[in-house]
Amino acid sequence: MGPMQERRRHPRLPAKDLRCEVRFPSWEVYRLVYAVNISKGGIRFAHSRELEVGEVVQISLRLPDSSVATIKGEVRNVEDTGPGDNTRPAEVGRYQIGAQFRDDDANSAAGLAEVLKQLQREFLMYRG
Numbered sequence: 001m002g003p004m005q006e007r008r009r010h011p012r013l014p015a016k017d018l019r020c021e022v023r024f025p026s027w028e029v030y031r032l033v034y035a036v037n038i039s040k041g042g043i044r045f046a047h048s049r050e051l052e053v054g055e056v057v058q059i060s061l062r063l064p065d066s067s068v069a070t071i072k073g074e075v076r077n078v079e080d081t082g083p084g085d086n087t088r089p090a091e092v093g094r095y096q097i098g099a100q101f102r103d104d105d106a107n108s109a110a111g112l113a114e115v116l117k118q119l120q121r122e123f124l125m126y127r128g
Contacts, residue, residue: 069111
């Protein structure tokens with residue numbers, strides 16, 4: 001069997017400084033999570049709780065102007081990264097959760113586009 005085929009349609013950007021909160025259907029409030037990367041199609045974040053593939057979550061992203069974009073996402077994959085170590089303390093989150101964005105709402109799409117534009121600028125400045 002050959003190497004696994006890359007199925008992503010959108011390039012991912014590192015998102016370690018992105019303020020991201022997630023609310024699961026069983027929770028009353030949002031919880032701050034550690035964003036790993038983000039693209040137009042979805043987000044990867046770390047969390048201490050293992051989620052089920054197919055679970056729907058609400059993702060709240062803080063925009064550069066301090067407004068908030070809320071986007072629905074569906075959990076597509078879950079990776080157990082094991083207990084924390086010197087590079088990633090356990091409280092950051094043992095599980096890497098990949099969620100695909102589901103919202104087609106124009107406001108959510110515009111907010112996400114603004115977040116991605118800012119992250120792209122920061123990424124290019126850091127690399128440059």
